[in-house]
Amino acid sequence: MEKGTFETKVGLAEMLKGGVIMDVTNADQAKIAEDAGAVAVMALERIPADIRQAGGVARMSDPAMIQEIQKAVSIPVMAKCRIGHFVEAQILQELKIDFIDESEVLTPADEVNHIDKHAFSAPFVCGCRNLGEALRRIGEGAAMIRTKGEPGTGNIVEAVRHMRQVMGEIRRLHSLPADELMAFAKELAAPYELIRKTAELGKLPVPNFAAGGIATPADAALMMQLGAESVFVGSGIFRSQDPARRAKAIVEAVTHYHDPRILLEVSIGLGEAMPGLEIKDIPQEDQMQYRGW
Amino acid sequence: MAKRIGILALQGDFARHAAMLRMLGVEAVEIRGCEQLDDCDGLILPGGESTTLAKLMDKYRFYEPLRQFARRRPLMGTCAGAILAAAEVDDPRVKPLALIDISVQRNAYGRQVDSFITEVAAPCLGQPPFFRAIFIRAPRIIGCGPETEILISFQNQPVMVRQGNILVLTFHPELTADPRIHHFFLGMTEKREQPSLAGR
Numbered sequence: 001m002e003k004g005t006f007e008t009k010v011g012l013a014e015m016l017k018g019g020v021i022m023d024v025t026n027a028d029q030a031k032i033a034e035d036a037g038a039v040a041v042m043a044l045e046r047i048p049a050d051i052r053q054a055g056g057v058a059r060m061s062d063p064a065m066i067q068e069i070q071k072a073v074s075i076p077v078m079a080k081c082r083i084g085h086f087v088e089a090q091i092l093q094e095l096k097i098d099f100i101d102e103s104e105v106l107t108p109a110d111e112v113n114h115i116d117k118h119a120f121s122a123p124f125v126c127g128c129r130n131l132g133e134a135l136r137r138i139g140e141g142a143a144m145i146r147t148k149g150e151p152g153t154g155n156i157v158e159a160v161r162h163m164r165q166v167m168g169e170i171r172r173l174h175s176l177p178a179d180e181l182m183a184f185a186k187e188l189a190a191p192y193e194l195i196r197k198t199a200e201l202g203k204l205p206v207p208n209f210a211a212g213g214i215a216t217p218a219d220a221a222l223m224m225q226l227g228a229e230s231v232f233v234g235s236g237i238f239r240s241q242d243p244a245r246r247a248k249a250i251v252e253a254v255t256h257y258h259d260p261r262i263l264l265e266v267s268i269g270l271g272e273a274m275p276g277l278e279i280k281d282i283p284q285e286d287q288m289q290y291r292g293w
Numbered sequence: 294m295a296k297r298i299g300i301l302a303l304q305g306d307f308a309r310h311a312a313m314l315r316m317l318g319v320e321a322v323e324i325r326g327c328e329q330l331d332d333c334d335g336l337i338l339p340g341g342e343s344t345t346l347a348k349l350m351d352k353y354r355f356y357e358p359l360r361q362f363a364r365r366r367p368l369m370g371t372c373a374g375a376i377l378a379a380a381e382v383d384d385p386r387v388k389p390l391a392l393i394d395i396s397v398q399r400n401a402y403g404r405q406v407d408s409f410i411t412e413v414a415a416p417c418l419g420q421p422p423f424f425r426a427i428f429i430r431a432p433r434i435i436g437c438g439p440e441t442e443i444l445i446s447f448q449n450q451p452v453m454v455r456q457g458n459i460l461v462l463t464f465h466p467e468l469t470a471d472p473r474i475h476h477f478f479l480g481m482t483e484k485r486e487q488p489s490l491a492g493r
Contacts, residue, residue, distance in 0.1 A: 001409050001410070001411045002409060002410040002411070003406070003407065003408065003409045003410075004406060005410065007410060007427065007468075008405075008408040008409065008410060008427065008429065009405075011408065011427055011429040011465065011468055012405050012408065012429050012430065014306040014309060014340070014429075014468060015305060015306055015340050015341055015342065015372070015373070015429055015430075016341075016342070017304070017305060017306055017307075017308065017341075018302070018303070018304040018305060018307070018341070019304045019305075019341070019342060019345055034344060034386070035348075036348075037304075037344070037345045037348040037349060038345070039304060039341070039342040039345050040342070074344060074384060074386060074399060074400060075342055075344055075345075076342075076404075076405060076430065093406065096403070096404040096405075096406050096407075097404075098404055098405035098406075098430070099405065121406050122405065122406055123405065251345070251348075251349070252349070252352065254304075255302075255303050255304060255325065255349055256325060259325070
């Protein structure tokens with residue numbers, strides 16, 4: 001019997017497609033998310049908008065808080081560890097977390113190396129800004145890729161940039177003759193075998209989700225139309241005026257992302273969205289997307 | 294004329310089922326509204342999160358149309374799809390369709406780290422007489438009515454069961470490259486219509 005293999009890890013990522021993964025900070029929020037139709041919840045002590053405001057070092061959440069959320073819901077529970085902090089990841093695996101997010105939202109523990117994710121039986125999701133970064137993370141064992149966007153801003157512009165970048169590079173790669181693949185691998189600093197596989201498939205070899213700045217049903221559907229297979233919503237739900245209603249609306253927008261009639265219907269009267277931030281007002285050294293490589 | 298199989302595409306790995314069907318030369322249609330059901334010769338309820346699927350099925354009024362569909366034409370449920378097709382689920386968060394006389398327990402093998410792949414004996418599929426079964430946070434069939442037929446078992450428990458037009462399995466043939474279970478289901482679309490639990 002095989003357990004904790006790459007195939008079982010990607011298997012769960014496949015099941016999460018066409019869904020919404022919501023950030024929650026306690027059991028009550030987790031239940032609201034599950035009730036709204038979330039496919040999974042991300043358990044963390046503070047949502048990215050609050051992490052951004054608080055400053056200082058952001059670390060893995062208290063396991064007690066994660067356990068409470070695991071008890072409250074039946075859907076998969078994800079949690080974040082710092083980039084390169086493989087001991088936080090070991091602890092999360094021991095907690096039987098369903099997906100570990102090696103996340104730029106937390107303060108990196110290693111500025112050179114990411115975690116060797118092949119060494120774990122729990123699956124990992126990692127953020128990326130371009131195809132090279134996505135394939136480096138898959139090379140390290142990530143079973144799901146998401147855009148980084150700019151977390152906690154409620155501003156979709158960076159997630160759009162990253163998704164267009166990844167999809168554009170995949171389209172270019174897909175059209176290249178075999179003898180140009182190595183040069184492309186060199187240009188992207190990506191593993192050659194994964195470049196070949198991506199060229200052959202015309203898509204990433206693992207599910208490709210969107211994250212970072214999604215605040216409305218329209219944002220979620222925009223990312224889906226650009227090629228995302230699911231969306232993560234961080235601060236966008238529980239920072240808004242009516243989280244339960246907005247959560248349901250975003251779930252429906254992801255299912256019916258190609259149907260403007262339904263998108264209109266679910267967008268009506270949701271109350272205030274989370275307050276948004278202009279990216280240019282955030283100094284580059286404070287932007288989370290530049291953490292990791 | 295090529296067969297046309299619908300796949301409920303509200304959430305989950307419907308695209309993997311579609312790819313498998315297209316490989317078998319069958320037209321695969323993603324179903325997001327119940328009016329699309331009419332043109333289908335069969336239907337697949339895919340894997341995904343059963344709580345999410347149940348909520349979207351409720352919101353977009355799929356329950357009655359799916360029951361009516363299953364009275365006339367074959368339906369296959371894999372993993373979450375098997376939970377939804379069952380008569381009983383151990384969790385009140387999921388309202389099943391009651392298409393087949395089985396009771397199921399959600400996430401019965403544990404969390405994701407307990408997901409597994411194993412070869413199961415599958416004499417109903419011909420040669421080779423086994424199938425590489427991928428179980429992802431899988432449910433367990435904990436009870437089967439007298440009119441059900443157990444086709445595949447694992448550890449003495451049923452993992453693939455048929456009753457009339459309805460076929461359910463707790464693992465994911467769509468994640469493998471082995472099309473035999475989809476082929477088996479397509480065979481059911483050729484047979485005479487049989488009553489299912491929903492037909493009584």
